[in-house]
Amino acid sequence: MEWQQLEYFHTLAQVQHYTLAAGKLSLSQPALSRSIAKLEQELGIPLFDKQGRGVVLNAYGRMFQARISRILHEMTEAKREIFELENPEYGQISLAFLKSLGIRYVPYFVRSFLDRYPQVDFQLFQNSTQSMLEQLEYGSLDFCLSSMTETSSRIEWKQLWTEEMFIFVPNRHPLAHKQSITLRELSAEKFVVLKKGYSSRTVFDRLFSQLELSPIIAFEGEEASSIIGFVEAHLGITLLPQIAGMNMTNIARLSITDIPCERVIGLAWKKDKHLAPAACRFRDFLIDTCSTLDPADLQF
Structure with missing residues (x-):
């Protein structure tokens, strides 16, 4: 069973006419007929009943269509999410930080970044330095704002301010x-x-x-x-x-x-973890912002 067969079946189930479905899919009617016949042969049951010049889903087809619709929807959503992750204008950034930084620093950084890139989504967490670094090494975080401490060789840490x-x-x-x-x-x-x-x-x-x-x-x-x-x-x-x-x-x-x-406060990330473009952009933004940071600037 091929992915293309499922897309062909889904289109025919919606249009209920071989000629119209073939035109919508930009292929010949015989090619569509062969694909559907092969799918039915693999499943061992017919999916459509003839009705005049068209076709309608039978009981097997309706059950199969319900499942296939969800599968195709999930694939569409997966493609969309991957696009957003790899598009620096979108994407999701997971950031953990010390609780004491949640009053001024982190709200200022997130607000300033979202002013430039409003489509980016943040997941924010608070914890101790030790717990954050454990989560980072496990791969469940993109970054953590933490104090300088001993870390494994797999963690990169960049000082931001003192x-x-x-x-x-x-x-x-x-x-x-x-x-x-x-x-x-x-x-x-x-x-x-x-x-x-x-x-x-x-x-x-x-x-x-x-x-x-x-x-x-x-x-x-x-x-x-x-x-x-x-x-x-x-x-x-x-x-x-x-x-x-x-x-x-x-x-x-x-x-x-x-x-x-x-x-000393810095930004930590895992060296071998793939960071989406939005996350890389946020890292560069933080490093650049903190190079000239004055706590008096932390106003909204």
Whole structure:
């Protein structure tokens, strides 16, 4: 059974006349008749009954037509989706990103890109750096916006920007009046931090390891907003980047002076994964945009 036979059958079922169907298919009537006869022979049953000068589907034909219509529709949709995927003006882009980037950065990037290419469709996900990279390596994502971390040789990572990280304390904390501090001065403080696998936690562990300090961890969480809530409740202090929309009413921010303290954000993708033209265009757009990025520009 050949694909062309199914298309011929579908057309004849709609037109119900060999001559008209042959003309619509741009082939001779005998050629159409032979194709339908061969199809019926392969199936072992007749599909049409004669009716005057035309033909009509019999019970077998109606059942077969119902199935074939769905198959042809799916093939048409598959061709359309492939066209859109390979057309840079269309296509779908799957992007995962750190939760803290979902307030300003990612909405700004997506909105700016869609202003230029409105037919592109985005699938967006939020997760920890570790989880995102696992999904990326599995092949279920095009890109992830994550902090710099150790990755497999199959992952490409391009630095986009850096964010300074600060110590946040409650307003009534003895250190709240200070503008800056060293991490060594905080060795006796209790910290509330994100769980392992999150980018800010990775930076936190690395900094204290470099200084050969063992921080006291009171609580671990999965949301920066929850961590700030714990700080406001005087349950500890924390190390985080300045996150857009962070309520600073009840907390104070201190710079760190004894060691460079920043989070590096970049774009990661799988080296051997085929990226649609729209995805490649988005990658180039991000790299170009971030080369001159000023956080003050992140307005809609």
